[in-house]
Amino acid sequence: VKNAGGFWTIALTIGTILIILIPCPASGSGVGGMDMLTPKTDFRIFPMVGLALAAVLFMAYLGGFGGVDRYVYDLFFRIRGSRAPDARIVLVAIDEKTLRKLGAWPIKRRHYAELITRVHRADAVGLNVILAEASDEDTRLMAAQNPGCPVFLPVYIDREGGIVSPDPALSGFPTGHIHVERDIDGVVRSLFHTLYHDQRQLPSFAAALFSAVP
Numbered sequence: 001v002k003n004a005g006g007f008w009t010i011a012l013t014i015g016t017i018l019i020i021l022i023p024c025p026a027s028g029s030g031v032g033g034m035d036m037l038t039p040k041t042d043f044r045i046f047p048m049v050g051l052a053l054a055a056v057l058f059m060a061y062l063g064g065f066g067g068v069d070r071y072v073y074d075l076f077f078r079i080r081g082s083r084a085p086d087a088r089i090v091l092v093a094i095d096e097k098t099l100r101k102l103g104a105w106p107i108k109r110r111h112y113a114e115l116i117t118r119v120h121r122a123d124a125v126g127l128n129v130i131l132a133e134a135s136d137e138d139t140r141l142m143a144a145q146n147p148g149c150p151v152f153l154p155v156y157i158d159r160e161g162g163i164v165s166p167d168p169a170l171s172g173f174p175t176g177h178i179h180v181e182r183d184i185d186g187v188v189r190s191l192f193h194t195l196y197h198d199q200r201q202l203p204s205f206a207a208a209l210f211s212a213v214p
Contacts, residue, residue: 125149
């Protein structure tokens with residue numbers, strides 16, 4: 001949950017301000033000489049508290065707590081510990097061994113078609129490879145599709161703000177965006193569930209895959 005760290009950062013800051021600004025109850029003489037706490041309200045403190053809270057929220061809006069936010073966010077994940085991924089998710093990676101066997105990058109698209117055919121019983125397949133250029137094997141890749149196992153291809157936004165989509169010959173494949181933005185320390189902690197760009201709605205690659213799973 002990306003906003004968890006920011007929420008607790010603001011909550012702790014506001015709590016500290018309230019402790020500093022709101023005075024303690026005044027003591028008075030009670031029955032039998034025993035001291036009693038008598039509430040004493042100074043209404044002049046409320047405008048000060050309001051201004052302090054407004055200042056905290058304004059700083060949060062401007063990103064003034066960004067560093068603390070990231071630290072608390074990472075701390076929560078360290079406290080939580082690692083979790084085992086869902087056993088239904090299978091990753092098929094392209095590594096050096098793959099390239100030695102199938103040829104130099106980019107590998108032929110017929111190998112992707114063969115993979116899609118082999119995993120036809122899956123609920124959905126995400127082929128996270130940019131296929132923006134045309135290939136004489138696009139027809140074979142299109143023919144490997146199975147209506148019961150949708151295959152998703154990625155799109156991304158380049159530095160000029162344009163959408164890089166699969167080659168038009170592969171337009172029959174559903175897509176999802178893989179656009180991410182790093183925090184100031186170079187770590188990716190969140191992603192956009194949906195992007196709206198050039199009057200197009202682009203779900204994230206993960207969201208698109210998840211929507212296809214029954």
